[in-house]
Amino acid sequence: MSTPTLAVIGAGPKAIAVAAKAAELRTLGVPAPDVVVVERAGVAANWQAIGGWTDGQHRLGTSPEKDVGFPYRSSLVPRRNAELDERMMRHSWQSFLIDIGHFAEWVDRGRPAPTHRRWSQYLNWVADNIGMTVVSGEVTEIGVDDDQTAWMLQTDDDTVRADAVMVTGPGQAEKSILPGNPRVLSIAQFWHRAAAQELITAERVAVIGGGETAATMLNELFRHRVSTITVISPQVTLFTRGEGFFENTLYSDPTHWSGLTLSERRDAMNRTDRGVFSARVQEALLADDRIRHLRGRVAHAVARDERIRLTLLSDTGAERSETVHGFDLVIDGSGANALWFVPLLAPDALDMLELGLGRPLTGESLQESIGDDLAVRGVIPKLFLPGLAGLNQGPGFPNLSCLGLLSDRVLAADLRASSAITDRSIRSTDERLREEETSTDEHQSVR
Template sequence: MTATLAIIGAGPKAVAVAAKAAALRGMGVPTPEVVAVERTSVAANWLPGGGWTDGNHRLGTGPEKDIGFPYRSSAAPRRNADLDARMMRYSWQSHLVSTGQFAEWVDRGRPAPPHRKWAQYLRWVADQVGMTVLSGEVTEIGVDGDRWALATESEHGGASVSADALMVTGPGQSERSILPGNPRVLSIAQFWHRAAAHERICAERVVVIGGGETAAAILNELFGHRVSTITVISPQVTLFTRGEGYFENALFSDPTGWSGLTPAERRDAIARTDRGVFSARVQDSLLADDRIRHLRGRVAHAVARDEQIRVTLHSDRAGEPLETVHGFDLVIDGSGADALWFTQLFSQDALDMIELSLGGPMTGDRLQESIGYDLAVAQLAPKLFLPNLSGLNQGPGFPNLSCLGLLSDRVLGADLGQRPPSVNRRRSHGRQPIR
């Protein structure tokens, strides 16, 4: 009997786990059946239409940090070298070789690919390993006995997916906006939709809310439009550059020793290298462009007045709370990434069960502090893998693309229980099995 691991979202994390499972299966090593539930398509968030990019912006990390990286498998004791060799078949370089692009990529100096090429790579891996992808948006996460029960919706109707374990991926909703419906306020998705359609943005005073990589990509795009000033609002003291030297990078690729650091040291390392920092490449452009300035604070609310959007900002000066109001012609709300987005989906039963294992109400801090070695919430059965919240306890590379090969080892190495998979499609006249 094989256990089933359902994954919400068919992005790089799901592809990495599916590929490792396929390689293990090829070696005769028992491994769970991996089923990704995807509302759009494999790698959707790396393509225009996914709401996070126009597809033309370049990957921040090197493409060699692919679905098998760092090729130091541990999921097949005494046969890990064989497992690594099998995973190399799904590497970025193997993809380029098989699609006739390898020599050109090397000759051009191994450039970081645009997001759409990264999406092509992920889709190629998904095809190679015969990844199972169920089409549908997960609208509720419930429990059924000792299994997860996912309710999904798609153009073909509703379905329910039952699984022994669940992994949640993805950054949340790019459609979020501080003032929905106002044409002077764009969500991340609306911004990229306009960029992909080559619509030129013309505005005097533009503000981008958010200081992370999402906002950085937006800034990078804005440089090419007709804007007079661009203000970046983030809670940090200033716009920090991500540390990208060997020692910083090694923290992401190799979390050995991470759990030996104190929580304060781990938070400090994440703040310096990951959260709300811009890559050196974006910082170079920022420094060169005198239209950019930074405002420190958190946006409390925004109102439309006199053909402007007035943004109220909360910050502090010398420890005293400070409220200031600033007017802009165009607001781009780049704060949509939310590692806790899925918490809205839990049914009351599921929530009760999780809160019991957390020992209190479900908060971001409690969830992060509960994550165990296998990247799942400790003391919770069925397993709930939350790689996007694993940075603090397990290593800063797990939420992003920095060590997808380690991520898949840890998830597939967990004890999931042994039950057959089942998927049922809901229709108005009852439930019917679809396979």
């Protein structure tokens, strides 16, 4: 029987964590899928200036010890999981620092958060050590084969056939509310200017977004020549992310997550992840009197009189208010989009997904469908969406908080569509036989 192939879109931490765990399983003689990663820019590109999400010089918001093997509690190989974790330690952050001769210095400096660029070097080091297979190219279409038993990923130069697909990454950083207007910068445009050391000079600057993407931009803007910086977000204020032991445990260990009600899960995620700034960034904001906050969602943007006028909608009790504000420069930092891949779905793939979901494909329907293996329930071949797994499976899966658990969940899944279809057929046959037996028994009892 041939080895199944798992294709991963995006060569970031999640792809590398799964590829590293699969490689170590094979060294133990345990069957594991062939992991093929399709990447448009380069390994760990989103942690470098080339990816458009950073200039590479800002600090990682998560502890670097939450690396590709964290939390080192593998559950894939009974009686050999400790051995598997030991092998994964060869790909740890500490092992990387030892390899490049910086471990003692890092410890003596108090274990500081590394820059994004250094984190990307770590990820590349792991990918090189395991010989990760990378197909260079941007995925232009996600389809299925004629039998709907395999995924077909189309790039400009290649087609990758896979038994299962995992989608990763935050999407494209090039989008903005007014594309092409020099007074409106996308995330990528902002960071490209920062990487080129181009200082922004403006009186009134607006940053759209209240999450960590916008927070990192604010951290960068502090050194630019701007008079006022207005943060626009739907929240009533700029909340600080909870970073204590109990909050962090929710991300590292989702054991009790499923026991929470849906409203409790949403509340926990809102308090610790969505639309919140890290304590480090908030401390910097307090020290800078140029920062302002406006509550609302941007409903409309127009260029007029050498300014960008933003129309904001906000709910005030039972009423909805609408206000207009003018800025010299607007930075659209509204952040990542976990549904970025949906426009790439071919009609047959979209039909297959909606049939499995039993309803139209939306962000809500996908989130609520994510199973224990981080794949969409009821869909064969498997489609893993860890970026949407937070609500059902735990808030650590969409980010860097439990990459080792993520790789366990994905690699424990049955990736063979044929076997899943066979199992489904067997179950259907068994159910039909049971129904026939029940019907016979009832008929005999009537007689």
